[in-house]
Amino acid sequence: MKKIVLMMMALVGALAAQAIDYTYLTFETTDGQKASVAVESLTLNISGTTLTAGSQQFTLSNLAKMYFSTTDETATGIETIDSGQLTMDDSAEIYDLKGHKIENSKLLNRELPHGVYIVKTNSRTYKMIIR
């Protein structure tokens, strides 16, 4: 009996450890466009013909489906940007792939090492490669 209990505890622990963390709720409209919203403390409100999810608003009749996702699927892919062409306002946030926040000034001063970074602005989130 004790063995069974221990085995159950191990199984529970294993499954819990493997539980997928769905950090986004992604909306897909009838034209295939996707927009992801972070789920932390998320409230969805329906008012009339509009659904509001965080900073996103959708016309109900345009919505095809929604689903939980592990990534922000708003981004359509990796964009290669010449840092010389980059213009950023002070509110943009830059993260390395370890999740460490990088000071904007390092980008503007061309002090960033080569690599992949996540850039989050008021309007979108995307990946940036410094070559």
Added chain:
Amino acid sequence: MIALVLTIAASGQTLNVKVGNVTYQFPASETGDMTYNDGTTLNIMGKTFTLADIDAMTVDNAEVKANQVAVSYDGTSAMVTVAGNVAQYVAPTINGAHVTIAQSNTAAVDDDEITYTLSGSTADGEFALSGSYKCTVSLAGLTLTNPSGAAINITNGKRIQISAKKNTENTLTDGANGSQKACLYSKGQIQLQGNGTLNVVGNTKHAIKSGDYITVKILTLNITSAAGDGINCEEYFQMKSGTVSISGTADDGIQCDLGGDTSTGETADHEDEDSGNIYIEGGTLNVIVTAAAAKGIKAEGDLRISDGDITVKTTGGGLWDSTKLKTKASACLGADGNITISGGTINLTSTGAGGKGINGDGNFTATGGTLIIKTSGNAVVASSNGTLSTVSSSQQLDRYDSDYKSSPKGIKIDGAILISDNAIISVTTTGAGGEGIESKTNINITGGQVTVNAVDDAINSSYSDATKGTSGAGDLTISGGYVYARSSGNDGIDANGNCYIKGGLVYAIGTTTPEVAIDANSEEQKKLYVTGGTIIAIGGLENGSSLTQSCYSASSWNKNTWYAITVGSETFAFKTPSSGGNTLVVSGASQPTLKSGVTVSGGTSIFDGVAYTNATISGGSSVSLSSYTGGGGFPGGGGFPWGGGGPGGWN
């Protein structure tokens, strides 16, 4: 176990969809695509919401247990939370604190059933459930009163588990003058269980009613009031364990009826059984009923007790049945079928007029357990117009037809009585007309220990109109065991047919002539046959007995005195009563010796302390014994001047 693990581990993000006071909880890991349709509906895990009905949707980290529906009562309102995996099958309707749920699934969900967990308190609410598949109703600290109907009303015809969660106390109360069948009603089978406590008050009819069977295990169940029965069910009732207390009922404590017209009898594992049987297999059962002619436990089929600690008390008097034109009386245990006792400790007390310990229409078989019965009411009689009264002496009963009287008997059985093996039975009646043990067919004692102190016949084997004249009708046979039968106003042992003493130890005490210690129906050419056993008979034997085994009598006996009878190497100590017939007759496999005024130490007490086996005997004086060939109060019956009804008697 896998299902359990999955249930426990279901955590992470949860989408909550709130519609009125109902919240549906969908685990993010299970939702998949949640589809919108024309801007009017949203489908999640098979549940379709009308968007206009949704009050809010939120995402949090609430843990969702699969197959769970929680109903929380709070004063005049109630909240319902539904796990996402069963959302499509559960349709709640809430009106104040009145919660009605329609469960539409017809198959198990994720290999399990839906559990409805009820908690909170309301003085004006209910839980109503319809559907067609088995489920569990878990009570988790619930006080639910419905002044206008049943507290819990389940019209689902399938098996319902009603479980009181550990360390919780739950109380259900229904309204008076309603149309409901019970405070807790289920059309289907009810399995009552759980480590918690459930209190039930039934103000309109029964406290608990099932249209099918009811089982009880582990649960502490208190029924404190009912306008009808405490528990009423059909098919069968089974108590496996737990503690059930029933009081304050206006009718029976537990009643089980046949559901259909024909009994299936007991089936393997009770599968598809419709027998009207009651099975008590363990636990503690306390029943007190006070209504006239009420039964503590009543089975339309058989009553079988194999274990448990059972205490039943009836206090109600008699009743005139104007339909059947006969008197009725209370009984602690009653069965239209057979009654079998193979274990347990059973204490039965009946204090009302005509009240009985056990009243059975079929056979009675006791092979084990301890059965203690005490009745104290007088016999109840009815005039020709059904007016009831009681009598103060057994002799007054003789002028009443059987339908117009009901005597307070310890055990009254229409069929045969068989007592054997390890059964221990003690019966005491103190009211007028109180017989100890009576069969209307025949009595066979092959073992066990029977102790009867009665006002009327202590042990009476009789016959009914149906059995009269049939072979063996009214016969009484003792071939083993220990039998003590004392009547203060009639025969100790009375066979309306033949009486056979073949073995065992029999200590019988009858009152004075013309009654005897051991009687047979010599008026109808029946006899007492003594072919074995050890016999002590105060009051002598019936005249004309066939005494193949020699009997002996003493010229006198002393009341309230310890005697010792020795047959071969066996010595048996017994105390004489305070009164009884004149002749003391003894018999054994070999000629007994008898000593009076002995001191008894050690040994094993039997017959409620008036006898010992294997005791150490000291002192006393030898009693002279003479051959005895019969008696019965008829001069010369035994051929000796002290042969029953002769000189001598107790001092």
